[in-house]
Amino acid sequence: MLLLFVGTIGLLLFLRSFILFFQDKYRIACALRRLPGPDGLPILGNLVQLGQHMNDLHLWKRQLALTFGPTYAIKVDCIMDGSIVTNKPANIEHILCTNCSNYVKPKIIQEVCKEVMGQSIFAINPDSPLWACQRKLMANMFSVNSFRKYMDSVFLQSATTTVDSILSIAQQGQCINIETTLLTLTTNIAFQIGFGRSVPELMTTDYFHGLFREAGSITANRFTRPWYKYFSWCMPSERRLKAVMKQIDGVLYDILAARKAAPATDVVSLDILSQLLDHQRRGLIDLNDKVIRDTMMTVMLAGRETVASGLLWIIYCISKHPEVESKLLKEVDCVTTMDYNSMAELTYMEAVMKETWRLYPPTPLELKAAVADDILPDGTFVPAGVNIEFSPFVMNRDPTRWKDAEKFVPERWLDENFQPTDFEYPVFNAGKRKCVGQRIAMLQTKFILCKLYQQLRFQVVDPSEPKFSLGISLFPVGGMMVQPLVRSKPMSIKNSLSAVAA
Numbered sequence: 001m002l003l004l005f006v007g008t009i010g011l012l013l014f015l016r017s018f019i020l021f022f023q024d025k026y027r028i029a030c031a032l033r034r035l036p037g038p039d040g041l042p043i044l045g046n047l048v049q050l051g052q053h054m055n056d057l058h059l060w061k062r063q064l065a066l067t068f069g070p071t072y073a074i075k076v077d078c079i080m081d082g083s084i085v086t087n088k089p090a091n092i093e094h095i096l097c098t099n100c101s102n103y104v105k106p107k108i109i110q111e112v113c114k115e116v117m118g119q120s121i122f123a124i125n126p127d128s129p130l131w132a133c134q135r136k137l138m139a140n141m142f143s144v145n146s147f148r149k150y151m152d153s154v155f156l157q158s159a160t161t162t163v164d165s166i167l168s169i170a171q172q173g174q175c176i177n178i179e180t181t182l183l184t185l186t187t188n189i190a191f192q193i194g195f196g197r198s199v200p201e202l203m204t205t206d207y208f209h210g211l212f213r214e215a216g217s218i219t220a221n222r223f224t225r226p227w228y229k230y231f232s233w234c235m236p237s238e239r240r241l242k243a244v245m246k247q248i249d250g251v252l253y254d255i256l257a258a259r260k261a262a263p264a265t266d267v268v269s270l271d272i273l274s275q276l277l278d279h280q281r282r283g284l285i286d287l288n289d290k291v292i293r294d295t296m297m298t299v300m301l302a303g304r305e306t307v308a309s310g311l312l313w314i315i316y317c318i319s320k321h322p323e324v325e326s327k328l329l330k331e332v333d334c335v336t337t338m339d340y341n342s343m344a345e346l347t348y349m350e351a352v353m354k355e356t357w358r359l360y361p362p363t364p365l366e367l368k369a370a371v372a373d374d375i376l377p378d379g380t381f382v383p384a385g386v387n388i389e390f391s392p393f394v395m396n397r398d399p400t401r402w403k404d405a406e407k408f409v410p411e412r413w414l415d416e417n418f419q420p421t422d423f424e425y426p427v428f429n430a431g432k433r434k435c436v437g438q439r440i441a442m443l444q445t446k447f448i449l450c451k452l453y454q455q456l457r458f459q460v461v462d463p464s465e466p467k468f469s470l471g472i473s474l475f476p477v478g479g480m481m482v483q484p485l486v487r488s489k490p491m492s493i494k495n496s497l498s499a500v501a502a
């Protein structure tokens, strides 16, 4: 009798949570159905289209915005929660700033990116003490002062080594995959600043860059394969992710173990890893080795991938626009001393960078989830629990907001009256979670470009439009082959100064 009673109660509780689960899904599905968006199948919604467009996701989303307007819905009725996609600056300001406490990193990011990110700042929310800890450490370490401090050592050495190796390839008339060259360079810099040591050689090999790429792509594909959670044991991609992460984590944990084994000194070094270990020793915050590994991953994702992606697309755009290249070369030829002030004076280069990142934002997509019901400034109802996404890639190509949206026109950024807000041009995100590395990223990019273009030019080998690979940062499928060309002796500084003035 008692058993029957307990069994019935258990069944009722199970039914209750089952009904509540589907009630929430149904509520979200009804709200999404009221919004414009592509037609979908019953139950699956747009899941199949999403899967079909994983290889041209950003261009597909741009097409959807052109067809359905800046705010539309992608429905995934019963399986996942679907998304409201909005590309309106006023809505972005509301989500990232005015009502930011209602828009958090969705659980789906934490689940899908679990192996790669763990509790990295990119996956957690400001209510976690770890968020504030990671943000503070990163902001201190990757500041403008750091740039000044490391300019003559880390930045100069890494950039010079890269330029020298490209020069020797150029002299032999060979081509290079510029993606791996740039990833090696940015890994070196991020590693030395973040961890206070030279990078292990393995981490700068094509093999290791490939592991990162594979992990990013398998992770991204999980968004359209929600069944991975239940069938990981028989899915080859899941088994591969496990193997890839084992190798990446192996290296990160080896670095951690080596640092722990090093004799302790009274003076705590300023790098992030030393500070984390010091926090751990003193019990300042609940930090186990796994959390330290996740913070190391933050450094790798933030400092390595975004900057390399940003540089790659700049080189691509310059090579496609000879008139831009010749103006830029004149400007870099005027730089006699590589210091903070001369970097600040590179206004044309800055315009080229901003225009490139308008068309090719290194972080092309942003995903949040609504905690409670809300209404966006354009009147869109947001049900609690729904995912809400915006795409800098789509926003920055919106023909209703940008003149000649598809054209590469760096000159638009030279107009003093042209100052888009962070919400109109969210390449570095905005509000409370704005990129902490923005200023160092700008300086670092200018420094590297200056070193490269003072001696070299680049021609992209494949004339066709590159396809975008799937991942957290925007990279072309298969990297990008370029032909480096040694520049003929630059004009004298005096001549080039008068040429720029003209």
Ligand code: HEM
Binding pocket: 121, 122, 135, 138, 142, 299, 302, 303, 306, 307, 310, 361, 362, 363, 366, 426, 427, 428, 429, 432, 433, 434, 435, 436, 437, 438, 440, 441
């Ligand atoms: C061109 C280079 C860069 C671009 C385009 C960029 C862009 C972004 C974007 C869009 C976000 C928001 C991501 C999200 O919410 O998921 C972000 C966050 C962040 N970025 Fe950057 N970033 C760049 C370079 C850097 C560098 C060099 C660092 C320092 C190592 C850095 C550190 C961070 C950190 C720590 C966050 C997390 C902020 C938070 O969630 O509170 N970034 N960045």
